[in-house]
Amino acid sequence: MTAGPDGYTGRRVLGGAALAAILSRAAAAQPGTGLGAIARQHGFSYGCAVLGNLLQSNPTYAQAVAIEAGLLVPEYEAKFAALQPQEGRFDFAPLDVILNWAQARSIPVRGHALIWHEALPAWVPPALAEGPARARGIMQAHFDTVLARTRPRIRDWDVVNEAVANPPGSDNPSPSGPLRPTPWLAALGPDYIGMAFRLARERDPTLRLVLNDYGVEEDTPAAEIKRGWLLALCRHLQDQNVPLDAVGIQAHLQMRNAFSAPKFTAFVRNLRAMGLAVLITELDVREPDRVANGYPARDAAVAAWVGNFLGAAIEGGVRTVLTWGLIDRYSWLVTTPGVARRDGLFHRGLPLDWNAQRKPMWRAMARVMGGQV
Ligand code: 9MR
Numbered sequence: 001m002t003a004g005p006d007g008y009t010g011r012r013v014l015g016g017a018a019l020a021a022i023l024s025r026a027a028a029a030q031p032g033t034g035l036g037a038i039a040r041q042h043g044f045s046y047g048c049a050v051l052g053n054l055l056q057s058n059p060t061y062a063q064a065v066a067i068e069a070g071l072l073v074p075e076y077e078a079k080f081a082a083l084q085p086q087e088g089r090f091d092f093a094p095l096d097v098i099l100n101w102a103q104a105r106s107i108p109v110r111g112h113a114l115i116w117h118e119a120l121p122a123w124v125p126p127a128l129a130e131g132p133a134r135a136r137g138i139m140q141a142h143f144d145t146v147l148a149r150t151r152p153r154i155r156d157w158d159v160v161n162e163a164v165a166n167p168p169g170s171d172n173p174s175p176s177g178p179l180r181p182t183p184w185l186a187a188l189g190p191d192y193i194g195m196a197f198r199l200a201r202e203r204d205p206t207l208r209l210v211l212n213d214y215g216v217e218e219d220t221p222a223a224e225i226k227r228g229w230l231l232a233l234c235r236h237l238q239d240q241n242v243p244l245d246a247v248g249i250q251a252h253l254q255m256r257n258a259f260s261a262p263k264f265t266a267f268v269r270n271l272r273a274m275g276l277a278v279l280i281t282e283l284d285v286r287e288p289d290r291v292a293n294g295y296p297a298r299d300a301a302v303a304a305w306v307g308n309f310l311g312a313a314i315e316g317g318v319r320t321v322l323t324w325g326l327i328d329r330y331s332w333l334v335t336t337p338g339v340a341r342r343d344g345l346f347h348r349g350l351p352l353d354w355n356a357q358r359k360p361m362w363r364a365m366a367r368v369m370g371g372q373v
Contacts, residue, residue, distance in 0.1 A: 035351060035362065036070025036107075039369040044319050046369060047071025047107075048326040049282065052097035062101070064326055064356045072109045073281070073322055074098050075332075078154075079112070079119035083146055087123050087138075090145050099153045110322075111154040112281075113161035113212060114143065115196045117182035128187040135187035140199055147203045158212040158248055158281070159200050160193050164233060167225035170215060178229035193233070194242040201243040211237075212248035212281055216267065217309070219260035227267050234274055247271050248281035249313075252324065253349075255305055256288040261312035268316025280313050282324040284333055285349035285361070287341075295348070295359075302348055303360030310368040321369070327352045 039046035047069045054061045065072070076082055077094040084090050102109045113119075128135045147157075165174035165181070174180050184192045193211075200209050211234070216227045230247070237244045249268075253259070268278050285302050292298050310321065325331045333339055333347035341347060346354070351362035 034068040034070075035365055035369070036068055038366050039321070040070055042369055042371050044314075044321065044369045045071050046365070047073065047110075047320075047322045049073045049075040049112075049322065049324045050098060050326075051075050051330065052077050052094050052101070054330060055101050056097055060356050061327060061330065064352055066105055068326055068351065069107060071320070071322060072098060072102050072107055073112050074109070075325065076119070078146075078150075079116065080114075080124065080142065081119045081121040084142055085121050087127065088141070090149075092149055095150070099150075103153065108156075109154055110210075111150060111157035113158040114146065114200065115139065115159060115184055115192070116161040117180065117184065118162075120183070125183040128183045132188055135184070135192075136195065139184075139188075139192075139196060143196075143199045143203055147200065147207070151204055151207075155206070156208040156246075157200065157210060159209045160196050161212045162214065163193050163211065164213050164215075164226055164229045166215060167222045167229070169220065169222035170226070173222075177225075178232065194237055194240050197237065197242045197244055208245045208277075209243055210246045210248045210279065210281075211244055212250065214250035214252055214282070216249060217251050217253060217259070217264060219258040219263055223257075224263075231267075231270055234271065234276065238274060244276065246277035246279055248279045249318075250282035250324075251280050251309065251313075252282060252284055252286070253305065253309060254286045255301070256286075259305070259309060261308055261315075264309070264312040265316040268313060268318060272317040277320075278313075278316065278318050279320040279322070280310075280318055281322050283309075283321060284324045284331060284347075286333060286339075286347055287349070289343075291345065295353075298348060299353075299360045303364040306361050307364035307368050310365060314368060321365070323350055325350050327354070327356050329354045329356075 035046045050065055050072050074095060077098055082094055099109055127138055163180055165177040165179055166172055167177055179185055179190055188195060197209050200207060213230055216223055216230055234244065271278050285305055287298060287302065292301055328334060328346065328348050328350050331347060331350050333349050351365055353359045
């Protein structure tokens, strides 16, 4: 049997029980200290996005997360559509699965995401379009219930996600910049961002309030523009005395794009110089369209890419790093059509491989967070 998914041709997988047995042996065999503990020993925090149903139903997954993660973020369960599927009807059950699991293991959880243009339930966009007073009421009612309910357990929230537009030359360029056209922007104008941060601060004065975004990591003309737009937005918010504590940089990296460590370090330093904390919130890596032959070469290339990126982030002052998932098999890079590879191969952009085994990316992260940049 081959070690990776491609050997299974992806769909021709082993039967559930046989596979579960192999996977649980694999996870049980993980030697030594997890990435979260290594990070903590050196003053960093490492965590990953999780899905509650996998924590509940898949012991291998749960065990790997318990070993590796010092911090969790719900991959879906804290989004608007999950928490308030119908107006006024809140559902915390899926989020509670994660919060309870984490609490039993003393693992902190961060929140993602209060205001976003995706994962909105069907009722929200038309309701927002009814006018600014109605839109503000929707934001306020959501924050009232969600922040009161999660307050004891979540102390760090992505308040606004992906507010900056995609400049020309991006994968999905926005028609205009520098703010992304969203139902929130259409309803409330550019002040919707400041409004969200102010409402969050009013409801919970000691909560860490984060502006989270992507497309600002790489050495491309589009990323250069987007870095400028994000910095300008942060400056504008600060000028307006908006309570912004931190910027989350998602870091869905693509190896087909160039990366400049000095440029990225300088960008992180610029944010830090404004008094903002900077987190890496959703790290993963997409390989180029044409990849090297075989796992050793592919995994070594991914690891080198991540090591370089993380070294630059840490050099700039990043102390908190989350990957968007932990095990390749469950990564959105594998499960999302349009993002998944089209050549029959699978992205290998997370610290653990298809069989929940540590791979070179894990070792690169351990090395860099362990102080050996
Ligand atoms: O990985 C997430 C995927 O499972 C969800 O279906 C999707 C919509 O909720 O969101 C994905 O996560 C995104 C994150 O929330 C924001 N940054 C980009 C992530 C990948 O699309």
